[in-house]
Amino acid sequence: MDITKIREYSIPLILGVIIALAWANILPDGYHNFLHHEILLGINFHFFVNDVFMVFFFAIAAVEITKSLLPGGALNPIKKAVTPLMATAGGILGPVAVFFILNSLIGSPDFIRGWGIPTATDIALAWLVARVVFGSGHSAVSFLLLLAIADDAVGLAIIAIFYPDPTMPTEPTWLLLVVAGMALAFILRRMKVQSYWPYIFGSGALSWIGMHNAHLHPALALVFIVPFLIHPVTQNGELTSHSSLDHFEHQFKPFVDIGLIMFGISNAGVVFSGISNLTWIVFGALLIGKSLGVFAMGSISRLIGFPLPDDMGSKELFLAGVIAALGLTVALFVAGVAYIDLGLQGAAKMGALFSAVVAVIAIVLGKLFNVKRIEEREKVRDVS
Numbered sequence: 563m564d565i566t567k568i569r570e571y572s573i574p575l576i577l578g579v580i581i582a583l584a585w586a587n588i589l590p591d592g593y594h595n596f597l598h599h600e601i602l603l604g605i606n607f608h609f610f611v612n613d614v615f616m617v618f619f620f621a622i623a624a625v626e627i628t629k630s631l632l633p634g635g636a637l638n639p640i641k642k643a644v645t646p647l648m649a650t651a652g653g654i655l656g657p658v659a660v661f662f663i664l665n666s667l668i669g670s671p672d673f674i675r676g677w678g679i680p681t682a683t684d685i686a687l688a689w690l691v692a693r694v695v696f697g698s699g700h701s702a703v704s705f706l707l708l709l710a711i712a713d714d715a716v717g718l719a720i721i722a723i724f725y726p727d728p729t730m731p732t733e734p735t736w737l738l739l740v741v742a743g744m745a746l747a748f749i750l751r752r753m754k755v756q757s758y759w760p761y762i763f764g765s766g767a768l769s770w771i772g773m774h775n776a777h778l779h780p781a782l783a784l785v786f787i788v789p790f791l792i793h794p795v796t797q798n799g800e801l802t803s804h805s806s807l808d809h810f811e812h813q814f815k816p817f818v819d820i821g822l823i824m825f826g827i828s829n830a831g832v833v834f835s836g837i838s839n840l841t842w843i844v845f846g847a848l849l850i851g852k853s854l855g856v857f858a859m860g861s862i863s864r865l866i867g868f869p870l871p872d873d874m875g876s877k878e879l880f881l882a883g884v885i886a887a888l889g890l891t892v893a894l895f896v897a898g899v900a901y902i903d904l905g906l907q908g909a910a911k912m913g914a915l916f917s918a919v920v921a922v923i924a925i926v927l928g929k930l931f932n933v934k935r936i937e938e939r940e941k942v943r944d945v946s
Contacts, residue, residue, distance in 0.1 A: 574819065575826050621787075626703070648859045649705075650713055656850075678724055683887075691920075691925070699936040705882055721896060727777070732778065758809060841909045848920070897914055
């Protein structure tokens with residue numbers, strides 16, 4: 563298998579997950595020490611992956627969304643972006659509702675704090691599965707990317723508001739640095755600075771420092787900066803090959819794709835512990851709540867006049883909701899802050915881990931629904 567296929571099917575990510583699961587269960591102390599052992603200047607492997615490396619993963623996702631919002635993109639005109647954002651709301655409210663319903667039937671008052679666990683979507687795995695099910699050029703991939711990023715942004719807000727660390731309270735004043743980074747990126751764009759380096763490592767650094775010191779997860783720092791990258795268009799309004807957006811994507815995407823092995827190792831090391839009703843509540847809230855929530859709100863959005871992207875109909879919308887049920891790493895993180903009791907924490911994490919089964923369900927449904935795969939769309943050639 564060539565390197566392109568290895569990257570396309572996220573074999574590094576899958577390998578990282580397998581390594582983490584085996585390592586955490588066979589040598590748990592060694593795994594924990596590896597993640598948290600200082601590498602340099604107080605930085606450990608877990609921090610480097612989640613707070614630095616993932617900045618570039620979310621940046622590449624932001625490139626895809628920005629391009630999809632341009633003329634000819636899957637989410638252009640802008641009213642096509644309303645439906646995925648409405649679906650995001652369904653993908654948050656649905657799991658919360660199902661969590662409370664299931665908890666009232668088979669749960670316990672001790673489980674209540676876990677309602678936020680199934681609200682977010684694992685963007686890395688969702689992106690992988692969407693590309694396998696729909697093909698890399700299908701508009702459902704852009705739809706899911708926008709949904710997942712919005713989902714995770716809300717998830718981070720839920721953590722900050724409902725699961726605050728009493729030793730590190732949120733300091734919103736630092737978010738002024740994020741605004742400063744965006745202002746600098748705007749100035750660079752007005753000055754027609756073609757290189758992406760000042761945007762990513764100048765404006766992006768300000769945004770990262772602001773989010774980090776505000777005690778919000780800095781992985782989304784470049785999401786606020788990437789849309790300012792210069793992306794000239796042809797006379798037909800389509801992206802040209804001289805786009806800084808394209809240059810950044812082409813130079814960093816291989817690094818991100820291969821580097822996802824680190825993401826898997828850092829985040830998927832769940833110790834197999836006692837499975838309880840909480841496990842099934844979390845898993846059910848993800849699978850049922852996400853699928854139905856995304857489909858219901860997306861359908862309502864269509865009824866009130868906001869269209870789906872051109873390649874999507876009801877079956878693709880439902881399938882996107884199923885894929886959005888991949889909570890895994892983000893859900894694992896929320897489970898870690900939701901419960902102090904290690905028994906509850908372990909059971910909840912098992913439910914989040916089981917959501918990986920959604921990948922198989924989505925692929926099977928894609929075959930049953932006879933979903934048309936669309937591979938990467940033909941690149942727009944430079945007309946200059």
